[in-house]
Amino acid sequence: MLLAFGVHMAVAAADRVPWQRRIGKNVDIHHKKQHERVRPDMWPAEPPTLKDVNVAKFTDALKFLCGGRERMPGDRSAKYAGAILDNADRFDVDPFLMAALIFDQSRCLPKQPDNETRYGLSRIDVDMHAPHVRNGRYIYFILDNGEWQKRDLDVSAFPFNQWKAAHPLTNIFWTAAILHVFYAQSAALAEAFPQTPHRHPVSHWFFGDNVRNSEPEDRVLTARRRMLQYYQDVAVIPAGDYNGLPLVSPLDGVPRMVLDDFGYWRGTKRQGHTHQGVDLVAEMDEPIRAVADGRVTFAGADMPGAGSRQLTPEEAAAFRDGPIGAGGLYVAIRHEGGLRSYYMHMDTFIVAERQEVKAGDIIGTVGRSGATDSGAHLHLEFRVGEERVDPAVFLAPVLVDPKRLAPTAE
Numbered sequence: 001m002l003l004a005f006g007v008h009m010a011v012a013a014a015d016r017v018p019w020q021r022r023i024g025k026n027v028d029i030h031h032k033k034q035h036e037r038v039r040p041d042m043w044p045a046e047p048p049t050l051k052d053v054n055v056a057k058f059t060d061a062l063k064f065l066c067g068g069r070e071r072m073p074g075d076r077s078a079k080y081a082g083a084i085l086d087n088a089d090r091f092d093v094d095p096f097l098m099a100a101l102i103f104d105q106s107r108c109l110p111k112q113p114d115n116e117t118r119y120g121l122s123r124i125d126v127d128m129h130a131p132h133v134r135n136g137r138y139i140y141f142i143l144d145n146g147e148w149q150k151r152d153l154d155v156s157a158f159p160f161n162q163w164k165a166a167h168p169l170t171n172i173f174w175t176a177a178i179l180h181v182f183y184a185q186s187a188a189l190a191e192a193f194p195q196t197p198h199r200h201p202v203s204h205w206f207f208g209d210n211v212r213n214s215e216p217e218d219r220v221l222t223a224r225r226r227m228l229q230y231y232q233d234v235a236v237i238p239a240g241d242y243n244g245l246p247l248v249s250p251l252d253g254v255p256r257m258v259l260d261d262f263g264y265w266r267g268t269k270r271q272g273h274t275h276q277g278v279d280l281v282a283e284m285d286e287p288i289r290a291v292a293d294g295r296v297t298f299a300g301a302d303m304p305g306a307g308s309r310q311l312t313p314e315e316a317a318a319f320r321d322g323p324i325g326a327g328g329l330y331v332a333i334r335h336e337g338g339l340r341s342y343y344m345h346m347d348t349f350i351v352a353e354r355q356e357v358k359a360g361d362i363i364g365t366v367g368r369s370g371a372t373d374s375g376a377h378l379h380l381e382f383r384v385g386e387e388r389v390d391p392a393v394f395l396a397p398v399l400v401d402p403k404r405l406a407p408t409a410e
């Protein structure tokens with residue numbers, strides 16, 4: 001397996017390159033500034049890939065990552081998993097990364113919106129690559145002793161066009177082939193073009209030759225860590241403790257990035273409030289887990305002018321888009337030692353008042369309920385009596401907080 005997690009710093013553009021520059025268009029970015037704060041060397045190393053991957057376990061992990069039976073009906077997950085493993089092997093790329101990329105780009109749904117200019121499960125940018133595919137070969141160049149050396153990859157199994165990119169099984173073939181090229185070329189691209197610092201060749205999937213932001217690779221690498229976690233069937237990730245009470249991560253695929261930290265002032269000089277918890281970057285629908293053993297004290301929402309109200313999951317679905325308080329649908333759990341944890345802006349919850357939960361139990365999913373001006377994320381709050389405490393202090397081992405890591409970047 002070829003896995004080069006090089007650190008690619010910006011360098012001056014070298015002489016002209018002997019190919020038509022690849023420029024990715026319509027890249028989906030939500031938290032650009034936050035990612036620009038984190039230098040590649042601030043991230044822990046990514047977990048290595050696994051050898052001799054078990055097809056059935058990989059299939060189950062893919063199905064769970066993608067959203068279960070609803071998104072992966074029938075034998076779809078088995079078909080996709082088989083194709084991912086075959087083509088990862090064929091082109092020597094990491095199957096967990098391929099699964100993550102497919103999840104990130106399409107939620108594993110092959111049908112794409114009509115206005116989409118990228119195709120299929122992995123949203124292949126056909127215009128970007130078409131000039132480089134000729135006579136069944138992907139032509140690319142690498143640097144060898146300062147000279148551009150032509151290489152070509154045999155991709156003659158399928159033609160390259162938008163229909164083949166859109167069809168799931170041929171999409172998976174082309175996804176592996178293109179990733180192979182970017183893995184092989186990434187060091188040379190870092191020499192030839194100015195790059196926003198990034199960690200992984202998958203960044204080029206989005207941007208082409210010149211990477212402009214590290215957010216997309218963070219999304220993919222987070223999904224990859226989730227995929228590895230599901231493959232290994234791990235529900236509980238130790239994260240720290242609160243005065244001796246063991247805590248586990250509320251989100252999978254750690255470490256997870258902090259979007260807004262505790263105590264952050266929101267509003268104008270005169271009016272506003274400090275942030276009462278920590279916001280974690282998260283994807284719509286991903287599972288939220290109880291951070292410790294405890295008992296659910298609340299599952300519902302705040303009703304404007306009418307206090308808080310417990311809701312069943314069915315009622316919650318009806319209230320998801322409002323009118324409800326700023327925390328949206330939320331769950332509160334009381335733990336030993338007086339700590340209470342709150343999980344806000346949920347899309348769904350699957351627990352009810354008085355229910356006992358164990359650390360790592362799934363209690364609901366990430367959403368954006370009650371969040372009027374932001375996308376999906378998890379607002380996590382820790383309360384002790386009337387006091388709020390900073391969850392990031394106690395969960396530090398599983399968080400990446402740009403403000404803590406690079407305080408001068410403010």
Ligand SMILES: [Zn+2]
Nearest residue numbers: 277278279379
């Ligand atoms: Zn928040």
